[in-house]
Amino acid sequence: VHIFSQSHLCLVMYQVLKEAVCGLIAVSWLASRPIRIKQARNLSSSSPVVSDSARFSHWTLIESCPAKDSWQAVGIGGRNRIAMSGPSSGCGFLMSVVVHGDLALNEQEKELNQRLKRLYPAVNEQETPLPRSWSPKDKFSYIGLSQNNLRVHYKGHGKTPKDAASVRATHPIPAACGVYYFEVKIISKGRDGYMGIGLSAQGVNMNRLPGWDKHSYGYHGDDGHSFCSSGTGQPYGPTFTTGDVIGCCVNLINNTCFYTKNGHSLGIAFTDLPPNLYPTVGLQTPGEVVDANFGQHPFVFDIEDYMREWRTKIQAQIDRFPIGEREGEWQAMIQKMVASYLVHHSYCATAEAFAKSTDQAVHEELASIKNRQKIQKLVLSGRMGEAIETTQQLYPSLLERNQDLLFMLKVRQFIEMVNGTDSEVRCLGGRSPKSQDCYPGSPRLFNSPVHKASSSQTYQTGTAEVEMELDHFSNGVSESSSNGFLNGSSTHGIDLEECDGDMGEIIIWRQLCGGSQAAIERMIQFGRELQSMSEHLRRERGKNSANKKMLKDAFSLLAYSDPWSSPVGYQLDSIQREPVCSTLNSAILETHNLPKQPPLALSVGQAAQCLSLMARTGSGSCAFASVDDYLH
């Protein structure tokens, strides 16, 4: 029953994954093939589409932001690895001090981390750390460890099999490895060469050689036999002795194990292995010494080639997964997913063109999409002050109700002030003209999207207006969801592209608040307001560690003469605008009772979640089905 449920789960998960992935492929296909969109667009004038497709190229970046807060799997996967390297390199630093600044050791550690990351990218080491050495705690007393707990020697009497002794690695093999491999070099065969290399579960008696007991598996050097939880061995491979390198490979997809000798595969030794086995070695006579390689050095056997084969197998399995009878539904569903994705991220022109060519209805009104698009553009170009103001105009109660969100936006605004990109400081800096007060022009009436879609003629004009609208700022807008009408809009002083251009220059100059003294003062004043807002929030709603940290990080920028190259400088990177943008967008959508995630992103997240669930339940195939592989 256990096996059945597991494999069933796998299949279901694959299907979900595949569905999500196909949708993504469809989008990236659209993105990579502008011809198709152009055809649709030829009905309209071309320039709005250009700006849309320019946004399109951002799409992965934008995609990566929801990952942080909501799609745990992707977020953790990406971020934790970064987080991991932090503490571990710190550790390495400490150790190097202890070990008299042994640089070589540090190098080895680095190489080990790199190799493990390359071999087992799907492993989340915070949940399931990889074995890196033998455990000084999980061994029999006759075992001695040295050389960073990688060398094992025997220190017992070695008179009878009762003197056998084993040691396990620090951690069990994570299922998310898919295929796991380690090597053991025989430094000396000692008196009789009674050495066993293999695997055992936690708690198996260490006063034994691997393979003799239940949940214990070993390949022995003296007779070349394999021991599968039994005191009597089966003829398996050649004997091994001093100088030989024996490798042990666990396939966590089909739960088998094979060994290698000096780089040659010896064939399957064990099948139906249980989960969570530890690399294990056992010795029995004096003088026996072996060294382990958990990835510290290149392996003698070409394990990556073996992994390539399994990656291909798993991916072929996913590609061939049957859709069944639902082929028609399938296409419609993918189209829906793509369309909803486009709408969610406010790619209005493309969304409309796509919806038209695939005969779908857009569920959100066009004006509303455009409003969101406008706000997102402001956030992504770093003009937070305008973004907040526009949000407050368009969605009056939103930020009032959601003070945390407002706080987050303001903190971002502060960061953008430091950056010199926020509108307020830019005005003061005098470099860019722009402020939201100078909107000449007259209000204009917009057709409702429903009406536009009714005839190609009006559709054309409709999109033509979309084009203009991109460059316009709406003024005195009413809640667009109520009637789909914008009360008016006026021409903006500069267009957003120009902003982007300016940003490039700013990065080169890198002066605090763009270098203007007035701007710095404004920034400091804003910081005080932010501080008092924080205190106010705490009084009203209790402590919020996330908010506290956010503010602390942002203020830390001022502690450095060159904030950009400081340890907290990453906040100034424009990529950090994306999570803010996405959170704000989601919040707006929620007020309209629309999903805060597009179904496509949801299914990508779900697929990723499935993979981490598979990793936890011991389905090794998750190692070779990374969602990222399908994203580009």
Next chain:
Amino acid sequence: MACIEILFRISDKFTATSRHYVDRLFDPDPQNVLQGVIDMKNAVIGNNKQKANLIVLGAVPRLLYLLQQSSSSLELRTECAVVLGSLAMGTENNIKSLVDCHIIPALLQGLLCSDLIFIEACLRCLRTIFISPVTPVQLLYTDPTVIPHIMSLLSRSQHTQEYITQIFAHCCKTPEHQMVLFNHGAIQNIAPLLISPSYKVRMQALKCFSVLAYENAQVSMTLVNVLVDGEQLSQVFARMMQRDKPIEMQLTAAKCLTYMCRAGAIRTDDNCIILKTLPCLVRMCSKERLLEERVEGAETLAFLMEPDIELQRIASVTDHLVSMLADYFKYPSSVSAITDIKRLSKLRHTRDFCNQLDHDLKHAHELRQAAFKLYASLGSNDEDIRKKITETENMMDRIVSGLSESSIKVRLAAVRCLHSLSRSVQQLRTSFHDHAVWKPLMKLLQNAPDEVLVMASSTLCNLLLEFSPSKEPILESGVIELLCSLTQSDSPALRVNGIWALMNMAFQADQKVKVEIVRALGTEQLFRLLSDPDTNVLMKTLGLLRNLLSTRPHIDQIMSSHGKQIMQAVTLILEGEHSIEVKEQTLCILANIADGNTAKELIMTNDDMPQKIKYYMGHSNVKLQLAATFCISNLIWNEEDGSQERQDKLREMGFVDILHKLTQASDPSLCDRAKTAMQQYLA
């Protein structure tokens, strides 16, 4: 009756429409002809019946005529080539008819045209024709200008590359073909295609290299130095063996490297052989692979490691190869078994199942012979591996039944395997005897083609070794006549094996056996063998003589009946131009003769012989000196009748001085031998 009528009507209708297509080819208006050809093209696609009809109705000569006419429009000529290509896609009979209509020269001529589309159509059709087993490959090489021209077309397009490489891969069957292609720059022209963006082109280019390099040292040596995009060819091949590449590509790349290695262009201890090619080929033998792939994999692997014990040792422990091969025998071995299964399954199973069985049966022989070949190669040097093989489940039984299989390929492979295992003293003593392998072996020897005979007789040589328990029963089965007849064969290999077996048989044999050998062989044949052009034959014949002439009573008896001829033969060889080994062997025979009681006199009374011995005692080669001294020592041995006279006579001839000189020799054994001989005088 009604049914037949309907059938007739249908086929009539078919022929009628077919005739209509052909008729349109003769329309006076070229535009109508073109439309006719295009309609014909659409009509024949996937329709074998229609294709056969059109051929019978004579469409081919007309199409060829239109194709060759320079007055035809290029479009028409191209469409003709396309239709012909379509016709070629049908049955083998279609291909035969096309070839009979001289389509090949016509299409090759067409390649001279400058239009790429037309060239591609011609090449596509040529490709289809040349990859058929019924097409004589030689037709590609008849006109010497063809190959260089085709070579120059390789750069035209991805399609020309695909078709041309595929043609080459199928039409390179002999060393001559290899050299023609090689001399026209096949390697330089095809190597860049290995990194073509098209999989088909890469694959066909790879196949070209595998057929070019096969047993060809010159090609192989050139290949190792070729760079493709700055990378050595062996590295390119190694990359093509990666485990995520298609199986076909892995296998063919492994073949290329195997052939290069066997031709001496890559060392057997090179990592790309030991760590890449060998494991790749072992993988090809696994159960997961298709039967065809398993056969090719096993054969290639057998070829790769045949001469190298280290590779044999590695392969023998890789992925349980020895027991993996045992699975090769788990397919229905006889037709009757298949038909039984079919009859049973008809009730329950689908046709697919039967098709599967046919497929398996077809490959069952191939699988078995491939497994035998690989076992033979694995066990050719290492005793432990042989033991492992014979301990594999039912292995000896499988070999025994393989020896009497209907397929000659299987019999040959089985006997090769047996031969390889027969090099083991232990196996000769145990499993060979237990399974009475000599019985099917003897049966095989009765009536078999030469290649089987060579292997079988060679195995028999080993079974006739003195310590083999099979020797006795074989002797009793009347093998002597058979072996004697082998010595009269035209094939040197068979003559060697025949006489070798006799030599082994005569070693420490009974008087009766020896007499029987001499009688059966006849002195005439014996002397004919002593003048055999093959040194091996001569050596083994001398060996036989030496074995016959051992133990004193045997020596005397044989010398008394054949003394004169033997002495003549010995004289002849000692006087002739022969290698040191031959002369040494002959002197040993002479020494044996000198050991006889009465036989001694044949030497003493011979005017020449003592002089010859004297000459060889003073020879520059120690081995010959030793053998000659041994001979003298036997002649002057004390305790024998007439030793005094012989000593005196030889002293007169100056042998004592020579012996005295030899006691100073630097070679210790020669020195000892001379001293022992001198003691006979002193005693």
